[in-house]
Amino acid sequence: MSAPAQASTSDAGPAVEQTVADFRRDIGKLRGEIGKMIVGHEEIVEGVVSALLAGGHALLEGVPGLGKTMLVRTLAESIDATFSRIQFTPDLMPADILGTNMIVEDEAGAKYFDFQRGPIFAHILLADEINRATPKTQSALLEAMQEQSVTVAKTTYQLEAPFFVLATQNPLEMEGTYPLPEAQLDRFFFKLKVTFPGRDALHVIMDRTTRDESPKVEKCVSRERVLEMRELVRRVPLARAVQDFAIRVLQATHPETAEAVPMTKKYVRYGGSPRGAQAMLLAAKIRALLDGRYAVSIDDIRAVALPALRHRVILNFEGEAEGIGTDAVITEILAKTPEAK
Numbered sequence: 024m025s026a027p028a029q030a031s032t033s034d035a036g037p038a039v040e041q042t043v044a045d046f047r048r049d050i051g052k053l054r055g056e057i058g059k060m061i062v063g064h065e066e067i068v069e070g071v072v073s074a075l076l077a078g079g080h081a082l083l084e085g086v087p088g089l090g091k092t093m094l095v096r097t098l099a100e101s102i103d104a105t106f107s108r109i110q111f112t113p114d115l116m117p118a119d120i121l122g123t124n125m126i127v128e129d130e131a132g133a134k135y136f137d138f139q140r141g142p143i144f145a146h147i148l149l150a151d152e153i154n155r156a157t158p159k160t161q162s163a164l165l166e167a168m169q170e171q172s173v174t175v176a177k178t179t180y181q182l183e184a185p186f187f188v189l190a191t192q193n194p195l196e197m198e199g200t201y202p203l204p205e206a207q208l209d210r211f212f213f214k215l216k217v218t219f220p221g222r223d224a225l226h227v228i229m230d231r232t233t234r235d236e237s238p239k240v241e242k243c244v245s246r247e248r249v250l251e252m253r254e255l256v257r258r259v260p261l262a263r264a265v266q267d268f269a270i271r272v273l274q275a276t277h278p279e280t281a282e283a284v285p286m287t288k289k290y291v292r293y294g295g296s297p298r299g300a301q302a303m304l305l306a307a308k309i310r311a312l313l314d315g316r317y318a319v320s321i322d323d324i325r326a327v328a329l330p331a332l333r334h335r336v337i338l339n340f341e342g343e344a345e346g347i348g349t350d351a352v353i354t355e356i357l358a359k360t361p362e363a364k
Contacts (some may be wrong), residue, residue, distance in 0.1 A: 029197060039317055046252055046312050050076075052243040056101040059238040061094050062231070063224025068216045068223050069313075071189065077211020077305040078253050080168055080188040082153075082203075082334065091217055093190040097148040100240040102249060104185070107145035111156035117163035121173050137177060143167055146183065146246060150190035154200045161207055162189065168210040185249050197319050205293075212302050214334035233360060259308040261319050266304060268362060269324050273300040275356040286355045290342030295335035302331035325357050 050072060057068050057363035067083070071094065083091045099106035109120055128134050142148070145165070154160060167173055171182045190211070193200055208214075220228065223355035229236065275282040277294030287294070306322035329350055336349040 025230065042255060043312055043315060043317055046255055049244055049248060049252065050313060053098075053101055056232070056240050057094070057097050059240055060091055060097040060231075062227045063220035064094070064217065067094065067215050067217055071095075071342050072212050073306050073327075074189075074212040074311045075187050075249065076252055076256055076309050077212055077302070078185070079191070079302065079305070080210065082208070082211040083189065083191045083217055083342055084194065084214065085191075085217030085218075086193060092149065093152055095147070095189045095191070099147045099149070099285060101242060101246050102246065103242045104145065104146035104246045104249075106147045106149070107142040108151060110151050111141050111160070113154045113155060113157060115160045117160055118189070120160070120163045121167075121175055124176055136176075138178070138180070138331040140180075141173075143173060144180075144182065144263040146185055146187065148186070149186045150188055151232045152193060153190040154192040154203055156201065158201055158204055161201070161203055164206055165210065168207070177322050185246065185253070202340050208334045209296050209298055213306070215330055250342065256308050256312065259311060259317060261304060261308065264363060265307070265319050265321055265324060267364070268321050268360065269300050269303045269307070271364060272303070272324065272328060272356055272360050273297070273332070275360055276332060276353070282360065284352075284355050284359045286347070286352045290338055290345070290347045291335040292335055292339035292342075292350060293331060299332050299335045303327055306331055321362050323347060328357055329353055 053072060054068060057072075061068060071083075073078050075098070083094070085091055090169075096106075096108075109115075120141050120143050122139050122144070124136040125139050126134055127137045130362050150164065167182060167186070169187055171184065171186050172184065173180045192203070195250060225252070240356070271282050273295050274280045275284055275287060275290065276299070278288045279284060280294075283291075303324050306327035307319045310323045311317070311319045332353050333349045336352060338347060338349065338352075342352075
């Protein structure tokens with residue numbers, strides 16, 4: 024465990040200690056409500072909650088039937104915020120997401136344009152099976168995800184905070200899917216891989232879904248509280264050495280840099296953007312808070328590097344041909360990047 028990281032909340036004073044305790048309590052409530060419906064995906068739940076608290080967005084990848092959509096619905100039901108769902112299909116158009124100007128007529132018979140808001144105007148947006156839509160439609164989310172705004176016919180409309188996109192996608196080798204553009208992938212804070220649950224988890228799922236009683240999710244966190252916790256996350260102190268480690272990990276994803284490891288040089292075409300380092304640092308702060316610490320460690324960076332970087336590293340032809348996953352490249356980077364330099 025790295026030295027600069029082992030500060031406890033008591034070192035920062037009783038007020039900070041109480042603030043962190045309140046943070047952990049509220050996140051515990053949120054996890055508890057989500058746990059009523061979602062079984063066996065604790066890491067996925069933590070990743071989704073981290074993306075929400077960091078002010079980012081999350082991409083869930085997995086085959087159909089693993090509870091990705093249910094997770095998003097349950098999160099929305101647990102937070103006192105508006106929720107909207109868009110089912111992405113090949114014939115979906117950008118106006119179906121953003122909205123459009125319609126010609127309407129007033130009582131006097133005069134006609135004028137009125138903007139009819141699309142489903143994107145919600146606090147929590149489920150973009151279901153996002154990679155079944157064409158790239159043109161996928162890109163309609165770009166401005167909203169980065170700028171928290173929507174521009175239609177030269178008029179910009181602000182989205183109310185918090186705005187959180189949770190997208191699901193099927194593996195690209197499945198029929199009828201389109202790869203997400205790199206620019207859009209980069210706007211996702213985390214990419215989380217939803218795997219098949221184990222036997223014990225399956226027993227619990229069957230018990231809950233094949234009987235006459237189903238658990239009821241209750242709202243436990245307000246929208247205002249989510250915004251307060253976002254502010255707290257950004258106030259968590261970060262040692263320069265920890266930040267430098269995250270930067271060097273990011274640089275090691277680029278094959279042309281001195282920090283690049285052998286797998287990067289052999290299999291990677293493009294490395295991660297600065298958003299990758301931002302995601303690692305914010306996620307590491309959240310992990311420290313959830314662990315009761317008011318300081319970030321290098322181990323926190325290691326723990327969040329995979330979901331923060333796996334969608335930002337683009338493999339070259341050789342990497343794709345040999346079936347090398349980006350997780351393998353990032354794992355080697357973490358193993359070979361020294362803590363101090």
